[in-house]
Amino acid sequence: MSYRSLNENEVENYIKEKGFFGENEKLQVKEIGDGNLNLVFKVIGDSGKSYILKQALPYVKIVGSDWPLQLNRNRLEAEAMKRQGELAPGLVPEIYYIDNELALFIMEDLSTLEVMRKGTLQMKKYPNFSEHISTFLANTIFYTSDFYLNPLEKKEMVRRFINPDLCKITEDLIFTDPYYNSPRNKINPELISYLENKFWKRQYLWNEASKLKYIFMTKAESLLHGDLHTGSIFVSKNDTKVFDSEFSFFGPSAFDPGLLIGNLLINYVSWEGKEYSKEKVEDYREYLLITIGDIYKKFTDKFSKLWGEKTNDISFKDNNFLDHYFSEFFEDMIGYAAAAMIRRMHGLAHNIDVDEIEDLKERSKVQIIILELATQLMMNRERFKVIEDVISYVKSIIF
Structure with a gap:
């Protein structure tokens, strides 16, 4: 047929x-x-x-x-x-x-669960999410990496999961279009002045995004989900299911957790433009930051345990090598989180977290806060050494 x-x-x-x-x-x-x-x-x-x-x-x-x-x-x-x-x-x-x-x-069919983005828009909390998603990340990243796989098996998997069309979408929509006045961009008219007079003049920022793009294009570390955000995860208080893996390919292991953290930070800032009590906003923001911290710390704990027990190549079994791996991983993860935040403000595809703010002027204020925060995260990603550094910085900008 x-x-x-x-x-x-x-x-x-x-x-x-x-x-x-x-x-x-x-x-x-x-x-x-x-x-x-x-x-x-x-x-x-x-x-x-x-x-x-x-x-x-x-x-x-x-x-x-x-x-x-x-x-x-x-x-x-x-x-x-x-x-x-x-x-x-x-x-x-x-x-x-x-x-x-x-x-x-x-x-x-997972209709008994809800898409996580819908829940976060209602300030819902998911007590098992960080435990579940950190397991998903640790297992999928480790078991499809050179730490675990035979080199021939790994290269065959890389070949089988070559995904040129969807990778090209990512390369364009995340790492290219947002940094200039691309005809594909979908722009809030109240944001144009800021973009033209400030954001698009930051060639240094585009340079950093280009470095992350190059890593994305060339670093085939693990089989990625490729589009991991709160809209591609079903949740309940007890369950987590990751779906929509059509962007999967072998890429930099920091990409998936970076996208997820970036989307949680978008939600974190978005409450600035919504009419909720200060106490509710502060409480939910604290929950989001705790979740971000827990995801990363649980991921590194689980990945390290797998590395210690199941790494097959003797070349990679030294603790100094694992420290080196996590150092690069963390820097790239923060960069990808920032890139995810930027592309959702004025690229082709947005987040409802911000777009549900109906007043375009108020929406632009939130978008600018997110773009400024993301700029600082991307430009200074090598200065953040632990996830607590990132959380403290975000709190210093807005809480």
């Missing part, structure tokens, strides 16, 4: 043909995707069973056919999620079926 994008009726017929439901069972099929790259359908049967079917589109929805994409990325996403699920059991949705010709897969 050659590729075609499916509609709701075709999804109903397809999923019955594959044996997920009885031939005569009545189904509810709804297209629920809100992203830019795929069609996502939720299918519910009379029996109560439900599944998610995700199909890749051959272009970026927000742009159209002028930005074509390879359909192979759907295979990459499904395989990445299966591998991540093996390495971090219980923290990734189950993949039940893959169809490479139609560029789709069928996976576990």
Whole structure:
């Protein structure tokens, strides 16, 4: 069967043909995707069973056919999620079926959980999140690295997960477009003056972003999620599930935790433009900073334990080498956190955390605070030695 994008009726017929439901069972099929790259359908049967079917589109929805994409990325996403699920059991949705010709897969429905971004917009707290996500990060980063894998196996995996189209999106939208007046940028009109008169004149900042871009393009350390933020994580008080791994590829290990921390910092600052009591804002900001600190400290503890017990190459078994690894990792992580914050303010794709501020002037004030904070984090990332340094600096800017 050659590729075609499916509609709701075709999804109903397809999923019955594959044996997920009885031939005569009545189904509810709804297209629920809100992203830019795929069609996502939720299918519910009379029996109560439900599944998610995700199909890749051959272009970026927000742009159209002028930005074509390879359909192979759907295979990459499904395989990445299966591998991540093996390495971090219980923290990734189950993949039940893959169809490479139609560029789709069928996976576990997680409707009983909520997307973390939605929860953070309501000041919800997740007591097990830092424990879960640090396990996901430590396991997926370590077990797909040269610390653990045989060199031949690692290089074969790097080849299999080459993801040029999605990497190009990252290279453009995170590391290039935000630093000049790109026609792809989506800009709050109240922010333009600041960008033209201040932000875009910082060639030194673009230079630092370019260094991070080069590392992103050339440092194939571990299999990454590639787009890890609060919109790609399902949560409840007891569960965490990481999904949307279509940007997966072998890249710098600091990238995923950097993106996540950057998105949490966006939420941290965004309360400046919203009408909540000072006490509630301070309490939630403290929770966010504690979460950031816990994620990093638990990650390094778990990664170090894996390194100590399961590193196979004798060249990497010295403690001084691990110190060197974490030193580079931490500096890059802060840089990627800053880059994530910048791209979400005036690049093509924004965060609702800030965009839900309806008054454009008030929104621009929050955007400027975030851009100034991110500038300082990126420019001074080598000066921060431990996560407490970053947390203290953020508090000194705004709390």
